Ligand code: ATP
């Protein structure tokens with residue numbers, strides 16, 4: 364089974380080739396056009412996907428040493444995402460499937476983030492819990508099998524990645540600020556400043572209160588000392604990161620206790636965060652969890668995770684028609 368997968372849900376155009384469950388190539392074209400705006404501009408993203416998709420697919424096929432004629436199926440990200448971006452990938456995938464007369468597979472992007480944990484060994488055993496922390500989502504997912512998963516907790520407002528990026532913006536750092544907070548936090552004292560932990564029932568999350576608390580904290584301190592942000596940058600970053608990580612980990616511990624599951628994975632761009640990785644390691648030792656973190660290139664948006672998910676769908680005979688419609692939001 365050889366599958367070409369296309370990912371175009373947001374601002375990166377990805378293409379990957381999989382053969383019998385193994386990733387042969389994983390290529391991505393990042394869009395730099397959004398940097399000057401401090402966030403992704405949907406219309407510019409769609410146009411950049413149109414420019415990038417042909418060369419990226421070509422690169423992925425060449426790197427894998429696979430000819431178009433040898434493909435068994437074409438997979439694409441069907442939802443969720445920016446609708447214009449999804450349309451570019453889905454139209455391209457449909458055209459290619461039609462031209463080659465092979466099946467089409469529609470993939471749910473958030474399910475794929477979870478299944479990024481299956482690209483390399485060791486793989487989680489079922490059932491396992493996955494904390495998916497990305498730019499647009501924060502979810503605790505209970506996975507019974509590759510295609511049977513459900514959300515048992517999620518954010519009621521901002522995503523963890525947004526909490527990082529918005530905090531960074533308040534500190535005057537460029538977009539996306541998550542990796543920069545991580546970088547400065549390494550030199551800071553996480554106990555220097557205390558930010559509030561929201562009281563949200565069950566396994567859900569909330570990050571909007573933290574953002575407001577940080578805003579007021581900075582305003583007050585800058586009033587007294589104009590150079591406050593610069594002087595205390597490392598300690599502020601370390602304290603913010605420590606709070607975001609504790610919010611995430613406390614709910615993950617609760618989920619593990621309630622379900623009795625000790626196989627725990629993380630996924631999504633924020634799983635690159637060194638504080639979160641460290642905490643996962645520490646908690647795993649404390650609670651005797653087996654933990655899993657995908658390689659960095661499989662944490663942020665990539666087509667390899669789409670290919671992996673498509674492989675399971677292929678084996679299950681779960682194909683999409685040429686009338687498959689991409690949607691900005693969808694349940695798995
Ligand atoms: P979604 O899948 O929800 O649509 P996305 O795929 O665009 O969102 P990802 O690419 O998975 O999001 O993750 C991007 C987010 O990860 C950004 O918010 C970024 O700041 C954050 N991020 C990346 N690296 C780090 C890091 N080291 N520390 C904290 N945050 C990070």
Ligand code: FE
Pocket residue numbers: 472476497498663664
């Ligand atoms: Fe994503």
